[in-house]
Amino acid sequence: MTTIPVMDSMKAPVDLSHHYSRVTKNRVASSIKDFYKFFAIPGIGNLAGGLPNNHNFPFDTLEATVALPNRFVPTPNKSVDPPPSFQAQRDSSDRPAASRVIVPGTVDSSDVLRKIDLKSALQYGTAQGYPPLYTFLRQFARENLHPNVPYAGGPEIILTCGSTDAFSKTMEALSNTWIENRDWVRDREGLLVEEFAYMNAVQAARPRGLNIVPVAIDDEGMLAAGNGGLEDVLENWDDSKGKRPHLIYTVTIGQNPTSGTLGVQRRKDIYALCVKYDVIIIEDDPYWYLQYPSANTSSIAARGQATSTDAQPGQHNYNSPKSSGYPFLDSLVPSYLSVDTEGRVVRIDTFSKTVAPGCRLGWITTQPALCERILRITETSTQQPSGFVQSMIAELIMGPQSTNDEGRGGAKDGKGWQMDGWVRWLEGLRGNYERRMQTMCSILEDGRYLVKSGRRQSISDEWSVVEKSLMYDFIWPLGGMFIWIKMELATHPLYKKTTHDKLAHALWIHLTTKPYLILVSPGTIFSPTDSIRNDKGWGYFRLCFAAVDEEDVSKTSHRFVEGVKSFWAKKNLDDIEESIQQGVQDGCIPM
Numbered sequence: 001m002t003t004i005p006v007m008d009s010m011k012a013p014v015d016l017s018h019h020y021s022r023v024t025k026n027r028v029a030s031s032i033k034d035f036y037k038f039f040a041i042p043g044i045g046n047l048a049g050g051l052p053n054n055h056n057f058p059f060d061t062l063e064a065t066v067a068l069p070n071r072f073v074p075t076p077n078k079s080v081d082p083p084p085s086f087q088a089q090r091d092s093s094d095r096p097a098a099s100r101v102i103v104p105g106t107v108d109s110s111d112v113l114r115k116i117d118l119k120s121a122l123q124y125g126t127a128q129g130y131p132p133l134y135t136f137l138r139q140f141a142r143e144n145l146h147p148n149v150p151y152a153g154g155p156e157i158i159l160t161c162g163s164t165d166a167f168s169k170t171m172e173a174l175s176n177t178w179i180e181n182r183d184w185v186r187d188r189e190g191l192l193v194e195e196f197a198y199m200n201a202v203q204a205a206r207p208r209g210l211n212i213v214p215v216a217i218d219d220e221g222m223l224a225a226g227n228g229g230l231e232d233v234l235e236n237w238d239d240s241k242g243k244r245p246h247l248i249y250t251v252t253i254g255q256n257p258t259s260g261t262l263g264v265q266r267r268k269d270i271y272a273l274c275v276k277y278d279v280i281i282i283e284d285d286p287y288w289y290l291q292y293p294s295a296n297t298s299s300i301a302a303r304g305q306a307t308s309t310d311a312q313p314g315q316h317n318y319n320s321p322k323s324s325g326y327p328f329l330d331s332l333v334p335s336y337l338s339v340d341t342e343g344r345v346v347r348i349d350t351f352s353k354t355v356a357p358g359c360r361l362g363w364i365t366t367q368p369a370l371c372e373r374i375l376r377i378t379e380t381s382t383q384q385p386s387g388f389v390q391s392m393i394a395e396l397i398m399g400p401q402s403t404n405d406e407g408r409g410g411a412k413d414g415k416g417w418q419m420d421g422w423v424r425w426l427e428g429l430r431g432n433y434e435r436r437m438q439t440m441c442s443i444l445e446d447g448r449y450l451v452k453s454g455r456r457q458s459i460s461d462e463w464s465v466v467e468k469s470l471m472y473d474f475i476w477p478l479g480g481m482f483i484w485i486k487m488e489l490a491t492h493p494l495y496k497k498t499t500h501d502k503l504a505h506a507l508w509i510h511l512t513t514k515p516y517l518i519l520v521s522p523g524t525i526f527s528p529t530d531s532i533r534n535d536k537g538w539g540y541f542r543l544c545f546a547a548v549d550e551e552d553v554s555k556t557s558h559r560f561v562e563g564v565k566s567f568w569a570k571k572n573l574d575d576i577e578e579s580i581q582q583g584v585q586d587g588c589i590p591m
């Protein structure tokens with residue numbers, strides 16, 4: 001569990017303004033947005049704002065059929081031994097319970113925090129977010145997700161257009177662009193990332209001219225110590241490459257692509273180094289609710305050892321001394337915010353995995369001063385997320401706010417899900433994905449080895465011989481949506497007869513052909529540098545158990561195993577030459 005200072009001894013967040021970009025330092029409040037506070041004065045004759053008349057909006061209401069929060073069956077918060085039969089636990093989506101959400105055209109209320117209607121949602125609004133939804137999410141972040149943030153006053157939030165938008169604005173706030181042949185090398189800033197990383201973030205940072213600096217990982221995630229770990233990288237930084245990096249981008253739960261989940265002690269070790277070297281942590285956490293207590297138990301049953309002895313969802317009450325109020329949330333490995341004594345964590349959350357990616361809606365949680373700078377960026381860029389989406393999510397969860405409110409929320413009786421319903425929905429989602437993880441991992445576990453049997457003769461006897469070759473390996477993921485497969489290509493009969501990357505790509509192509517028809521993500525696309533891609537990226541595949549329908553998880557997992565086995569049966573280069581040539585034509589394999 002985590003421990004935090006006594007409330008009276010908490011210090012204010014440190015001043016990070018020396019890390020603000022030049023543009024961010026120069027930003028001031030939008031004069032137009034600042035004017036909006038006067039619009040709420042009752043009876044005001046508003047001749048000032050350039051707002052279109054709401055009666056001209058072509059939408060009278062916004063309606064949708066939605067799930068009830070108990071649609072999916074949860075899995076236990078605490079793992080059990082022996083592991084349960086997850087195959088027998090089916091979600092209830094074949095008998096979906098549903099309600100109908102209605103966002104009304106207008107609600108007669110002067111309280112902007114309790115007014116959910118299209119008149120307000122579709123109008124120009126404040127950059128902080130739609131007031132009712134902002135209020136709910138702020139409470140959720142401060143009281144339920146992160147009830148023990150150890151700095152005075154606690155964090156602030158701002159709504160975003162999803163994680164990509166949040167990361168982009170954070171980079172805008174905390175890094176300067178650097179252009180080769182224009183700027184001094186000594187001014188070049190850097191971004192620390194896991195050695196296999198979510199490449200959208202890397203590709204957003206690289207055009208800004210930042211050094212992309214990989215840090216070594218293990219099965220949990222980023223290493224604090226050891227060769228290539230964070231301490232090694234920062235302590236031995238080569239100034240000829242530019243400034244020592246002051247930003248970390250990390251996914252700590254169900255890391256994309258490796259599925260690693262970082263335990264509390266590792267977080268403390270990394271955070272201590274960030275304090276020492278004045279580094280800001282950008283924690284992108286779309287999979288935080290998808291933590292799987294059964295993974296450690298299943299790994300012990302299958303292999304005699306847990307996935308992790310530090311990260312153990314379900315084994316502790318991680319929220320101490322203050323509970324979230326929900327056993328499910330208390331059972332989850334907490335955010336870096338739980339150890340953020342100095343206010344140097346920027347946490348990125350999203351509705352992409354809890355509602356739908358097309359929502360393009362999320363929020364940032366960080367210290368108030370930095371949140372204010374990001375607010376200034378938002379005022380002159382995206383301004384706010386979609387009013388359609390914000391109002392629909394607000395009505396779904398919060399529901400009508402008064403007796404004369406003609407809206408309808410997501411509960412069966414027309415009220416909103418409320419906090420209890422929202423947390424129950426998250427529990428059900430975790431259960432749905434945990435069952436898929438168990439199905440895929442069980443099949444992959446059974447198929448890791450190629451088993452050959454035969455007979456051998458000695459001078460006096462004949463022996464029955466069984467040979468086992470490990471074709472691939474993986475860890476049972478403690479969170480997220482992925483299984484990171486290390487292909488043991490050294491056991492393939494053709495390993496020494498061609499280059500490793502050609503053999504790996506031939507396997508990738510082979511899996512896409514009939515009868516296997518399996519598409520996996522090659523490790524090369526998650527390699528943040530050319531050296532990692534060339535040295536080791538070719539040896540990994542990422543499998544996602546989330547995207548396929550539940551009834552197809554078993555079928556596709558078996559096809560992957562059979563496809564690998566059939567590839568290991570190829571003993572002549574001619575057998576894979578067609579796949580190799582296809583890879584060359586595709587530009588995936590160099591000549």
